[in-house]
Amino acid sequence: MRETLNRDTAINLAILALLVATAVGAHLAGNGFTVTLATKAAIFGLAGVGLNLALGYGGLISFGHAAFFGIGGYVTGILASHASTGMPVTSLPFTIMGSNEMLGIWPMAMLAAGLVALVIGALSLRTSGVYFIMVTLAFAQMLYYFAISWPRYGGEDGLSFYVRNSFPGLNTFAPIQYFAICATLLAVALVFTAVVTQSRFGLALQAARQNSQRTIAVGIRPYAIRLTAFVLSGMIVGLAGSLYADLNRFVSPAMLSWHMSGEIMVFVILGGVGRLCGPVAGAAIFILLEHVLGGISDYWQALLGLLLLVIVLFAPGGLIGIVTRRGRHA
């Protein structure tokens, strides 16, 4: 048991090392574009890590996590645009000023995503199976159409902000420095996930996924456990959305669309459901395919679909599962 644990840890560290090495190598070679790609992989990986807490460990197949990604993005965009105009975001019930400080923006993005996750989770977790998938999808689509039809922050066109938000002591415009920020947050989220999933709470969450009736019979209410996991998951994805907005200095309703929800799911499934670093590997492969195959053919997503099909059918443990040759984590 200890051996497989160490092996998992080794693989997790190898994935992160590969990501960092890619970014640092590209930086030294003066290839800023590849650094940005690695940053995107780290951000998508973070979103996948967030979803994995609900989907992988909790068995909550949410098809609406774009809602949290988009909210994290919009909070960032809105705060940044108000910071540049100096107008408050709102003055009721209390004044919220704009901000271009990442350290101020992240907690706001996570708080907003967490609150929305609380509402969506509280309602959707009363259902299960395909209904849960549909209800989460419906909530995210509601927000998507709201963003499209809300002209104040760009509506369908999205919202640009021209200056990337700042971080004390760093130049966030330098691709490698922004990568360092994103990769650090990814590492923090991974440690957080590792700790939480091994805790009492994690034990209960994973038990509820496997056998809800048994979990109730030992005195644990799956609903409260799942809702907590759903909110934590939404907060992590919200943070990823904030970073993604800052990467592009642009947010648009696309961040809220079901297409985005599907992509985050693909990261998790590709890399390995319920694997700590699975979503990071999944996101990295996704971006690699997007840029290698995407350069060859516009139909690269057909190949992605084929890969996904093969993984789901023959390697349900995902890419990490293939390497460790085990089905999934307990």
Add this chain to the structure above:
Amino acid sequence: MPEPKLNEPILEIRGLRKSFGALVATDDVSLDLRPGEIHALIGPNGAGKSTLIKQIVGEIRPDAGSIRFEGQVIDTLDAAARARLGLARSFQVSSVIPDFTVLQNVMLAVAGASGAVFRFHLPALADRKLTEPALFHIEQAGLAGRHLVPAATLSHGERRKLEIAMALALRPRAFLLDEPMAGMGLEGGRQLTGILAELRNEAPILLVEHDMDAVFALADRISVLVYGRIIATGSVAEIRANPEVRRSYLGEEA
């Protein structure tokens, strides 16, 4: 009444009624589980034993009637709350967490009983408040040395023992065991009978069982459920001699 508290039933079921459409699954059932006893509930298939158990544990709501547990009316409590009061249940079909080890399964029950599940920091496997009681109950249930085995790979009999270890971890005030002998071989059944005989020292047992040898060997009292009604309650000898019981149930076996 010299010791009123001691003789008061742990579990007191009064006038329980449940119907599914035209089918009356539980028909005015009253039943007591007294301290220290093994009370067997027998009856032919379809008599409504499982439906009755589900109402006691809080999985389904009765149409009428009331259940008291240690003097407290528990009608409005959900299944998780009843479990935390010490109403420990085993399932007809073994129900464990398959990907967890034996130890993790029992730790889950210890955590559930403690009521403190929202702990996010400490690794559960390093939490001696979970592991120590869990290991103790694993040994108690006869699974010593098997704690690192994944539950999915346990034999049928071992899984039964794991369920008992999980029930013990709830610091039970009463056991509800739904056909623990089902699917056990002769030797396994004998062993389990021995374990159940010891379990009664922990808490009284309401035992739903088809295996008549086990019932007659273990039970202090027997209630016979037929078509949702309890047609007789009494000692082993009384039930064996009861003509109605012989006709409607035991007669089939003889």
